[in-house]
Amino acid sequence: MADPAKAIEAIREARPPATDRFTYLTIVEANLSPEVLPTLNEVLQDASLTQEIGWDLVFNLVNLPGSEACLETIARLGNPREVILKVLETLELLEEQEGYDADVEDEADNKATQTVSADKKFIALMGMLAILHKRIKTKYPSRFLAQSLQTVYGAYVPNEERTAAVINLVYSLSKQKRPPLPSRKSSVNVANPDLEGDASKNAPDPEADAAEKVDEKEEQLQQRLLLSFATCVLEGYANGNDMAWAARLVEFLNPYKIVTGRKTLMAKFREDKGLAARDDIVGKLVALIEDLGLESCTKGFVNHLTEGPLHSEPLTGAEDLSSPNEIALSTGGCVCLLAYWVFSLTVFDARHPQPNLHIFPEHYAMLDKLLQDDAHTQIQKSTGTVEALVAIGLWLHSNNLISSEKATPISKPVTSVDDPTSDYMRYIHLVTLIALFHPQIHVRNAASTLAGVVLHSDPSDEDRLRVLYDLLENCTFASLKARAVAWLREEIIARSKEETQSAFNTPQALETVQYVVFPNLDFLEETSSTVEVAEYLAGNAAFHMQAVNFGLFLWGEKESKETEANKGWAHVLPDNMEATVRGRWFDPLLAAVDRVLKREGEEKEEIELGPVEGAELRLLRLRMEDLDGAGGFTVKK
Template structure:
């Protein structure tokens, strides 16, 4: 207590003019502790003193518990221009310190933990809200642009920092801000001194310009800056916090495919508090964009987004602004906003804008724009943006918005109308192949299994939407012959099966294409299987000479495709007989001899060696494959299996 009394006496008695400014700062630093903060806050009520030294105290105070009251006083009383500069410097320091602390660490703190940098970020944003409202200048956008750039750099997409950003934007929009949203128990609340403090304590701006009037264009510039900022925050948040729009939309469109007894994504986002909080935060960010004037998916908005260029850091180009049109929005944030609009409108019947988009050309152009350089790196660096784009594609495909040639017809006429529209518009067939290729890149490279599955489902649907039947076969042939990813080759086998089944339906079915009939649909003839049979069922005679290690590597690399091919063989030769006329003459015997017999023999040898203690990698998959192949035994005319099966069992 004696030391505390001495410290309090020292900071009281040495105030200027007893000492000069620099000496007093040195004295404050030497006695600084959480215990003296109430006394220091009383001292800082002296506006002249705080305007002289307040900005120098920020770095000194920020690490101390309980510093918020003193920093709020500095924000209300200090010189706003000088204090803003120091606050921005402190934000940059927080960013660098956090990068050093987390560099190389794999474990991330819980989203509900408030680390030192997070609490400091919240405090500093509270100061900025007060400071910017105190500024009296003709061109406040020049200060605001620099502030938003710095906040964006320091921002980390956890719940608390995002809540602080939302508070800041609410404060800076002034009377334009909507009333606070109803609180939810999953919401995160952080201090907002600008809204909850006493604004009557704010000192006038000591450097206020004489007329004190803003330029007439300033309001629109500031609103656009804030809108750009919010789209940047939305992009960052969605890229670090899985919102599962694509997965949930897929479940919504296909409820019968949800695995019984397993929690669906829809259910998880209804019950898990952290996931509820994510939805709430995104909803608040989307509401801010509406407050800031983005209330519709206008033709101009969509055209600007689609035609590019990519804007990953639009706030980095806000130094010399002359009009709101000079300020771009974040590309990823804009895509995420569109995904939020269509998801909420579809699943929750929310009243959000519906974008006037189609697969061709808009969605295709966006995919190309995002993935044209290094698809793997782009997908990994912006997983949320890509997932949002997949969700948007699922919605477009479900509503048969395939080509921009007019609205689709209703109900069962949708597919026929959409595919006919594409054909009438002379949409290049290569667009379907390129677009399909881009989707398969997402299906391979995205870090989320759920998004990979959604992208694969969309790719299959788009394949079947291609109105040119020969192009559909060409895409399948290319995948089966040239794709290095066995999971995609397995998908191609599934899509081939779907095309064969669709060829048996009427000419108005979704898979047959506009105007197709069994007579002009290659999938309704043996030619389709004849074209791809060697890609689906290649010669595997080399497996007879492979040792156990080589076989293990082969199973691991090719299990998904091999099992799917075996399922397809069962479908063709052990099915209900509807497709017998689609199998080329002699294909069963040839496939049995070149593919099934050596594959089964290798699988049986591998499993036998595993039972004797050899390397057992892929044992479960090989067992499934062997079971499928053994079910082909006895199939009439089925090559080597029929001749050798009885001796091998």
């Protein structure tokens, strides 16, 4: 590195006209270091010089610590068109530059580069764009803005610092109704040189067309672009950060189910500064979106979510659009906005629009729209959007918004288990896909909760029976089959209080599903490989555990069956069900569990049970022992 004193002298003495601008630019680049930045900023106060060389310094300066003042000067005095292009180019190189920085980590000559994080570079560039776009005077500024927003979103990483920076950018460029909301103590704040600096220092656009004035339509285009961008950012942030909207709604709506002594997600988001910052950032994004014009849940907004096409990259090609109505909003971002509205209405008692929609047909249409093509991939890549869908469904059910009068779900009497499915079955199928494939366990649990409550809301007991049979017969996931058994039990309990006969307070339900709840397991005794038996049990332990619990529920202890506290369930049991269940399911299952736990079998290879699988099988064995003497079941201890 050159001596700082000599570098400062060179930058001062070589200023044009002492050298031409190309030579001077070379001298400046050769002598750049944090120490020379104050001197360079003085030199850059010459607007004519900065218009000639400023844009060429952006990439090198953004990598130097302490260069914010120089970058702001370039943004205020440089040619805005040229500087914007350089800023966008630098944004596109951010990811590549991060990789370069990692490779040269141990090189002494690159220490200055290492001290500037990618987030700080991004923040500095956002501050420049806010100033630059205000300086451009052209007939079609929306074309510049569309290109910038696309590039910004391509470089966006959904953390608090970058999100705060893009919020600042949009507030600066929008016709906002109010200043940014004050921050909570947990919030992350980033500099906004456009609002904090002196706009009177801005140089005029040297390429401005004085004869042209931006018309109202052009301003509408810019506002719509900013709104579209903000919905994209909201979707990106929700997908990149666990917001726990659905799980917190479950806790809020069902406080009696909270395990005593366990810290709730509600408490964690209140007390943890990092989690509180997420709520704060999303709150600011939503306020920004509302200020940009999306402040009510109109019929058109609902139609966008239910009937319109799926827009995942609405900014692509936006620079060629001539009407604000042609600029789409992010579908996922709008879903997240809707989820935040209903979540904050409920949990924070906030003032947000109360949507006029129902589970049928609107929420069902949203689920179908987002999950109809390759649900597994959609759930994995859009975790926040999918959780938002679950949160909306939970809120709708909690407010008894099941079906609109104009859209009563299909619900036909069951004549066979192969009858065409109802809207309820298709809806529950989509929700259970979330319960299976979402990476966050609390979202899977919330989705299971939603599927269960919607199932119980189906007005047709025949339809509910069809749904349960379908899950138990065709689902290959033990955890979901276990939930179906739990829902069956809930149905029997709930309908037992009804005076009108139904499938669930008569033997009809169990006559239909007993062979899928308690399937024939004779094949386990016929399987010679103990390893194969162990694999089957490990994969289906959750389902069989729930079936054992269901057996205890149905038969219980003989002496307590007719007590006032437990009148028993004899009225829902088909004739001779105990004996047939014991023969086809209980005895083979018990024998298989004992065989695996004792490492018995014809094969000599050792069975490697993991700690979880082993614990599950031992617990299953203990629960089967609890059936000793209940309903004729006998277990040898």
